[in-house]
Amino acid sequence: MSGEDLGFLFALLLNGTSIGFMYSLIALGFVLVYKATDAINFAQGEFVMMAGLIAAAILGIEGMPLIAAIIATLAIMIAFGFGFERIVLRPLLGRPVVAVIMATIGLAAVLRGLTPVIFGGETRALSLPIGDEPINIGPASLSPIQLVGIVVTVLFFAGFSWFFKKSRKGVAMRAVADNQQVAQAMGINVERYFALAWAMAGIVSAVGGIVWGSMLGVDVHLALVGLKVFPVVILGGLDSIGGALLGGLIIGIVESLVAGYVDPYVGGGTKDFVPYVLMIVVLMIKPYGIFGKRRIERV
Amino acid sequence: MGTGAGGERSPSVSSMLTINNIEVVYDKVILVLKGVSIDVRAGAITTLLGANGAGKTTTLKAISGVLRSERGEVTKGTIQLGEKRIDGMRAHDVARLGLVQVFEGRRVFEQLTCEENLIAGGHVHRDGAVVRQGIDMVYSYFPRLKERRHQQSGYLSGGEQQMLAIGRALMSRPQVVLLDEPSLGLAPMLVEEIFGIVQRLVQQEKLSVLLVEQNATLALAVAEHGYVMENGRIVLEGSAQKLIENSDIKEFYLGLNEGGSRKSYRDTKHYKRRKRWLS
Numbered sequence: 001m002s003g004e005d006l007g008f009l010f011a012l013l014l015n016g017t018s019i020g021f022m023y024s025l026i027a028l029g030f031v032l033v034y035k036a037t038d039a040i041n042f043a044q045g046e047f048v049m050m051a052g053l054i055a056a057a058i059l060g061i062e063g064m065p066l067i068a069a070i071i072a073t074l075a076i077m078i079a080f081g082f083g084f085e086r087i088v089l090r091p092l093l094g095r096p097v098v099a100v101i102m103a104t105i106g107l108a109a110v111l112r113g114l115t116p117v118i119f120g121g122e123t124r125a126l127s128l129p130i131g132d133e134p135i136n137i138g139p140a141s142l143s144p145i146q147l148v149g150i151v152v153t154v155l156f157f158a159g160f161s162w163f164f165k166k167s168r169k170g171v172a173m174r175a176v177a178d179n180q181q182v183a184q185a186m187g188i189n190v191e192r193y194f195a196l197a198w199a200m201a202g203i204v205s206a207v208g209g210i211v212w213g214s215m216l217g218v219d220v221h222l223a224l225v226g227l228k229v230f231p232v233v234i235l236g237g238l239d240s241i242g243g244a245l246l247g248g249l250i251i252g253i254v255e256s257l258v259a260g261y262v263d264p265y266v267g268g269g270t271k272d273f274v275p276y277v278l279m280i281v282v283l284m285i286k287p288y289g290i291f292g293k294r295r296i297e298r299v
Numbered sequence: 300m301g302t303g304a305g306g307e308r309s310p311s312v313s314s315m316l317t318i319n320n321i322e323v324v325y326d327k328v329i330l331v332l333k334g335v336s337i338d339v340r341a342g343a344i345t346t347l348l349g350a351n352g353a354g355k356t357t358t359l360k361a362i363s364g365v366l367r368s369e370r371g372e373v374t375k376g377t378i379q380l381g382e383k384r385i386d387g388m389r390a391h392d393v394a395r396l397g398l399v400q401v402f403e404g405r406r407v408f409e410q411l412t413c414e415e416n417l418i419a420g421g422h423v424h425r426d427g428a429v430v431r432q433g434i435d436m437v438y439s440y441f442p443r444l445k446e447r448r449h450q451q452s453g454y455l456s457g458g459e460q461q462m463l464a465i466g467r468a469l470m471s472r473p474q475v476v477l478l479d480e481p482s483l484g485l486a487p488m489l490v491e492e493i494f495g496i497v498q499r500l501v502q503q504e505k506l507s508v509l510l511v512e513q514n515a516t517l518a519l520a521v522a523e524h525g526y527v528m529e530n531g532r533i534v535l536e537g538s539a540q541k542l543i544e545n546s547d548i549k550e551f552y553l554g555l556n557e558g559g560s561r562k563s564y565r566d567t568k569h570y571k572r573r574k575r576w577l578s
Contacts, residue, residue, distance in 0.1 A: 175411060186470075
């Protein structure tokens with residue numbers, strides 16, 4: 001392998017890693033909800049899209065400082081997560097899980113349809129004032145926004161891991177996920193923790209939307225990143241925070257590698273389906289994912 | 300299970316938990332409990348006996364408030380914890396007032412470690428120091444849990460899970476504990492160990508316990524007072540001593556005939572089907 005080839009490989013790996021971190025961040029929102037409420041949120045991508053659009057719209061206001069826009073986006077997304085849980089999901093409490101899944105699919109469709117009406121259909125730029133001078137790392141380079149994405153993702157993962165392992169609220173949240181009825185009888189207000197989980201998904205989506213949005217620009221297509229959540233979480237395990245991180249990195253790197261090495265021979269497009277091939281393979285050999293918790297059966 | 304029946308303990312008259320003529324309806328149509336009244340005496344074990352499907356677990360769920368999450372409802376009567384009415388309250392508020400249910404079949408938080416289960420059990424306390432004290436207290440009663448503290452609780456043995464379920468309930472420092480069939484599926488030696496600990500808890504922590512059991516011999520040996528339930532009604536009530544001597548109880552729950560010798564299951568079965576407490 002020549003030096004040039006190695007450099008190409010390195011660039012693909014670096015790019016894949018940075019995209020992978022972003023996938024992980026969005027998957028984290030999904031895992032948080034699943035971990036606490038056992039609900040599968042099919043609207044995760046739409047959450048991210050909505051956050052991106054809101055951030056772009058607020059930043060578009062003349063003279064709006066960046067920090068205020070970020071805080072406002074966070075606040076709106078938290079309120080949205082809270083509100084969705086309260087208004088739509090709470091009446092479904094105690095119903096089969098399918099009801100909740102359908103509600104999130106419905107929400108996804110509503111958001112995809114409604115946002116162009118509110119924010120307009122055109123692609124908006126979401127530019128953070130961090131410059132776009134690429135940072136050279138060896139033979140490859142990263143844009144500043146990619147670096148920001150990586151740092152933010154790492155911080156969020158560290159924070160949530162600590163929360164679930166060490167804080168009493170986090171332990172209570174896992175107890176709720178484990179058995180709602182028993183958790184109630186232990187004095188845990190289950191509904192409050194559901195709301196908290198959705199609010200946390202809102203926070204993660206807000207950050208994801210801002211970072212993704214400033215990489216790609218925001219329009220309805222930003223919701224498509226939500227589709228990548230599924231291979232990521234299946235790979236890592238639906239309820240594992242570490243798994244979401246690892247799954248995201250694997251999917252990001254695999255995508256980047258096939259785009260670099262396979263696409264030139266077949267004319268492109270492989271990176272859009274290879275993650276799903278990987279997902280199906282994982283489901284066949286390790287149905288709980290790499291870190292997913294196996295349900296304990298006693299006989 | 301050293302002590303005989305309630306005879307040795309001074310019978311306390313003050314009642315900690317009063318269930319007064321409650322009716323429970325599931326799904327707005329299915330009447331499960333038909334006027335159940337129970338007094339749980341302070342600082343003692345009261346037992347609720349009965350066959351499968353008699354309504355014992357439903358009674359406990361009605362008291363603890365988890366019934367609501369199963370689409371059940373207390374439609375008549377009152378439930379009082381001390382001075383406070385708790386019927387219609389939500390389960391987590393009831394737990395805050397000092398009443399906690401230990402579910403049948405153990406039901407630990409399987410994905411959590413032993414110690415995390417206890418931490419979750421102490422959720423009602425804001426102060427972390429109270430929770431740490433609680434953990435030490437639980438470990439002092441159940442030293443085995445301390446050895447297993449960092450193990451995932453789903454992989455504990457059945458006996459250890461039952462200990463954990465009881466220990467977790469103690470974490471909220473309750474006044475009243477509802478114990479649902481703690482002997483279920485456990486080896487006799489373990490059952491004896493657990494019942495011994497429960498008796499110590501009642502004496503030392505001033506707990507009041509409502510114990511649901513299918514194993515009547517066991518339950519009447521530790522309880523002060525007992526109720527027998529059939530088909531959603533209380534059909535018999537009395538001190539544990541009286542219940543042990545009752546000929547019907549002997550026949551149906553202890554499997555003894557008039558002379559006190561063991562009766563073949565084949566003889567009782569046919570008779571049992573026709574006989575009803577109230578007809």
